[in-house]
Amino acid sequence: MADNFLDLGHFPFLHLATFGVTDDEQVPDYDMERSGLSVRVEYSHATKALADSMDNADDFRQVERHDVFVFTPPHHVYIYIDYADENAVLAISFAHQPVNASTTRLFCTDYRNDIEDTAEARLEATKFQLAVGAEDKALLERSHFKAVPLDQRYEVHTKADRVTLEMRRILTDLVALASE
Numbered sequence: 001m002a003d004n005f006l007d008l009g010h011f012p013f014l015h016l017a018t019f020g021v022t023d024d025e026q027v028p029d030y031d032m033e034r035s036g037l038s039v040r041v042e043y044s045h046a047t048k049a050l051a052d053s054m055d056n057a058d059d060f061r062q063v064e065r066h067d068v069f070v071f072t073p074p075h076h077v078y079i080y081i082d083y084a085d086e087n088a089v090l091a092i093s094f095a096h097q098p099v100n101a102s103t104t105r106l107f108c109t110d111y112r113n114d115i116e117d118t119a120e121a122r123l124e125a126t127k128f129q130l131a132v133g134a135e136d137k138a139l140l141e142r143s144h145f146k147a148v149p150l151d152q153r154y155e156v157h158t159k160a161d162r163v164t165l166e167m168r169r170i171l172t173d174l175v176a177l178a179s180e
């Protein structure tokens with residue numbers, strides 16, 4: 001699941017019914033910064049306006065959003081999303097608990113500066129997050145092989161995978177540290 005949340009290439013394919021747009025299919029250059037056992041990525045890309053992301057309609061407004069991803073091992077992902085056009089910031093924490101070899105429990109907290117502090121607004125925001133999560137979950141459940149190989153010879157990587165490749169290096173380093 002961490003591998004999926006850090007994948008910069010899947011938005012315009014998997015999330016078209018929520019925030020993704022086809023104009024985002026080309027992954028632009030992006031900065032990645034490794035610091036100790038953590039990696040941070042900053043990335044700007046085309047997306048649906050936040051207000052239009054739940055409609056699954058053709059007449060959505062397209063905007064640029066700026067994302068910051070931080071991976072901390074063994075499997076925590078933090079995402080900071082800035083919708084500058086809408087003056088909205090989403091800060092989302094994904095904490096993963098392995099249940100067994102093929103099942104993960106996800107604890108997600110979602111902080112937003114653009115919604116009223118009401119039960120109804122929280123419910124709407126949660127509904128959006130769950131809709132995005134359901135798109136990821138459907139793909140992950142179709143994947144037969146759930147493990148993340150740390151030996152880089154077993155997978156093919158693209159530009160979109162620089163951060164998940166770094167995640168693999170970090171996990172390799174963590175395993176080495178743990179066995180010292």
Ligand SMILES: [Fe+2]
Nearest residue numbers: 004005010136
């Ligand atoms: Fe996703």
